[in-house]
Amino acid sequence: MYKAVIFDLDGTLLDTSAGVLKSVDYTIDKMGYSPLENEVKRTFIGPPIKKSLMKQYGLSEEEADRATEIFRDRYKNHDLFLAKAYDGIYDLLKALRANGYKIGVATLKREDYAIEILEHFNIAEHCDVICGSDFASKMTKKDVLMRCESLMGLAFSKEGILIGDTTSDAVGAFEAGVDFMAVTFGFGFRTDGDVKEHPHVFTADTVEDIRAFFGI
Template sequence: MGCFRLVIFDVDGTLLNTSEGILESVRYTIKKYGLEMLEESVLKTFIGPPIQESFQRAYHLDEETVKKLTETFRDRYKSVDLLKAVPYEGIFDVFRYLKESGTRIAIATYKRQDYAEIILRHFGFGAYSDIIFGADHNNKLRKSDIIKKCLSAAQLDSSAEAVMIGDSENDATGAKEAGVQFIGVTYGFGFQNQYMEKVSALRMADEPIQLKKYL
């Protein structure tokens, strides 16, 4: 057994580089509704957070319009772009190490539950994962809610037996609110240098293989 009984992973920017598929669906949605195309740096902020929050932040639209944009994005993403992703080099070594050490693996992602199950199964993460929870269809769950669902399913004696691994401030905040420690990864696309000092992390990993030392 390693340092923790349960290791909880984010997906986008932590297990998979999903930028190609997400950005193609975002661009498709923007063009379909005739909105002004965003700069690449702004488009990249759509990766990770709930998609409706990203559209609202970028365009300041009314709730009904944001809902339509979100539905269009989801339809396109699921049918065309979902599997346009690449596992980060070395991440499967980490998963194998955890399974060999008897550590349980959970997934807590802002991806919708059905999308998460499809993409994790396709790339082979499903075979290693004991617990998988994603966002609900209405995106009412916060990241801390999803992490807490993982903790409840694992039936741990204490939240101190778990750690969350992710690439964004949302992941760090969710871990803190759920009462678990946090390990950040800088190889994804969530953390920017100006935000690093705001994050309270047990460790930071610049590449997946480093995670083995911390777990």
């Protein structure tokens, strides 16, 4: 049915929470903002950092840009590689390739960061295409996903499936006309019940569940 499997990055391929949260704390302290509860800070993982900062602190565009640059400098130079691959991810990627699937990554993480971290963790070598957000964080998940599909040479949206862990992933897939698989081991969805309001073909609680879905 599917020719390509497209993964979100944060919370799907890699647990990037340690690095992102450390950089969020640094940015909040540097800018003199009030501290946030841990559960609120976890919502910063995945979406563009600028949008999260504007949402939580009601920042102007100019101030959000300044805070975003502080975050990016800290994250890129100190915290980018504070991450780990989820158990079974490497075996899953190898099995997908062995069974003829193309593999893509569609993330709202800035594209240069996405490529760098995936190369560091030896995931990039399993991927045909890696697509991330633009420097100005203006791209939506739909934008990134459709670009990824185009670069992978998919003729129809239904030739690919997006695997992700958040509402942003589910909405992006729906808007792009792409089937969606939710995972509950990341940062957004916790149970199948969390996903029920979004169109999806499957909910995976573990990486092994993803393998079972594809029969590999």
